[in-house]
């Protein structure tokens with residue numbers, strides 16, 4: 001029972017936590033500014049998604065991150081600290097603010113625990129220069145927030161972390177006792193995901209025929225050699241008679257798409273969630289891993305048909321070109337930040353439930369002093385979500401796509417006190433606001449693209465979120 005075990009563990013560590021808070025207060029006095037205190041404790045491996053579910057309505061900020069097939073799940077609640085960054089320098093300013101926060105922090109964390117110590121949740125808009133619509137009001141161009149509490153589970157090991165800011169005059173007495181009590185109050189009975197309402201009608205933000213026309217216009221510009229590739233996205237909407245059940249949608253995503261990054265950032269009354277197959281980049285122990293993912297095909301109904309479709313994708317000249325542009329860009333971006341970069345010369349197939357992609361892993365070793373946000377800044381947007389040349393494609397998207405991507409196709413993930421962490425590209429995602437949901441999917445367009453086939457591909461990419469939220473076909 002999550003509520004009993006986690007809350008008991010928290011109370012057991014209160015004395016140690018209060019001692020750290022007192023240390024932080026002394027440091028805050030010396031420095032004349034607030035100091036971060038972060039204490040992690042081992043707890044029983046309860047399901048972080050249950051905690052996320054119990055906290056619905058209880059806190060303004062909630063974060064969920066999971067790699068189901070890796071046995072990883074993380075929930076962060078509240079915000080002990082946050083920074084909203086805007087404009088093209090958002091990665092740099094967010095990284096500087098984080099470095100400054102952790103530089104003087106009082107941290108008590110066993111490095112063998114998963115997600116021990118202060119870990120910030122992070123998300124960034126696809127394009128800070130885009131025309132905005134108000135849809136993404138709670139989601140700034142760049143956001144880092146440090147949850148007040150984080151429950152993380154990796155396999156059968158779990159940690160609970162409390163983070164707080166202690167000022168020179170803050171009374172640190174009872175700081176953690178009150179946090180532990182808040183946690184206990186938050187946790188009600190056991191949580192079980194409800195089934196979503198079935199077959200909600202799907203509304204197109206733009207008629208599919210209009211979207212095909214936009215794709216055809218892009219193809220004409222690509223053939224006129226104005227650019228080599230552009231990724232065009234579309235939006236569909238769902239309306240429900242009741243509030244959408246975000247934890248239940250996440251439960252569905254992690255069961256149906258175990259090999260993806262299942263994520264949610266909930267702010268105010270809205271939640272952005274998805275199940276992305278695409279890692280933008282991870283940095284762990286100095287090792288960098290990025291992925292080239294572009295080129296798509298449906299899965300087959302039988303193993304034979306699936307293999308045939310996979311072979312067709314591997315042999316498709318159009319898809320190989322679309323893919324190669326991505327890998328070349330990633331190699332070159334990482335080349336500037338890593339001591340060596342490696343990638344196999346041929347892509348392999350990445351198969352997710354209803355779609356398969358061309359996939360090339362790209363790895364390297366970070367050169368000194370860089371953080372995962374430096375890698376994100378160098379990589380985003382790859383031509384898997386933008387295009388080539390990047391500035392021409394982004395300008396084309398701004399002028400013609402006729403939707404507000406917001407955080408869709410932007411980097412979403414986490415980073416720790418050492419500047420290491422992991423980011424996914426926020427694909428197969430939706431922004432949910434109580435009874436309304438906006439779902440997004442995009443397709444890489446090159447000169448050989450066929451608008452009708454691209455539309456079919458976008459349907460495949462919408463499927464995970466339609467199924468998670470209860471949308472019909």
Ligand SMILES: C=C(O[C@H]1C=CC=C(C(=O)O)[C@@H]1O)C(=O)O
Pocket residue numbers: 231278293294295296357383384385409427428440441442443444445461
């Ligand atoms: C832009 C999306 O997918 C990208 C990732 C994999 C394959 C893609 C493609 O084949 O077009 C896209 O580049 C999306 O899912 O919204």
